[in-house]
Amino acid sequence: MLVSIPPMMSVGSAVRIMKTNTSRKIKEQFPFLKQVYWGTDGIWSDGYFVSTAGVTPHIIERYIENQGRDDAGQTAKLFA
Secondary structure (H helix, E strand, O other), X not given: OOOOOOOOOOHHHXXXXXXXXXXXXXXXXXXXXXXXXOOOOOOOOOOOOOOOOOOOHXXXXXXXXXXXXXXXXXXXXXXX
16 A cells, blocks of 8 residues: 655544554445454554665565565665
8 A cells, every 4th residue: 555644643643543444334334344453453463664766676575575574673674
């Protein structure tokens, strides 16, 4: 997802709003997920990737492919 946010809004706030609202809508549409994710922080993984204009689609694809993998100090190399 590529988004543009107002300059006065922090990136963290925008991500929190998107994750909260989409999680709520998904759980409304699929009620069984409330039991699946009961007691957890929700359906979204921790963290998010943010970059300014200039990031190539290839870099975004690499980030998505490596999501959820344990970081063994390779994150800095992945986007270098």
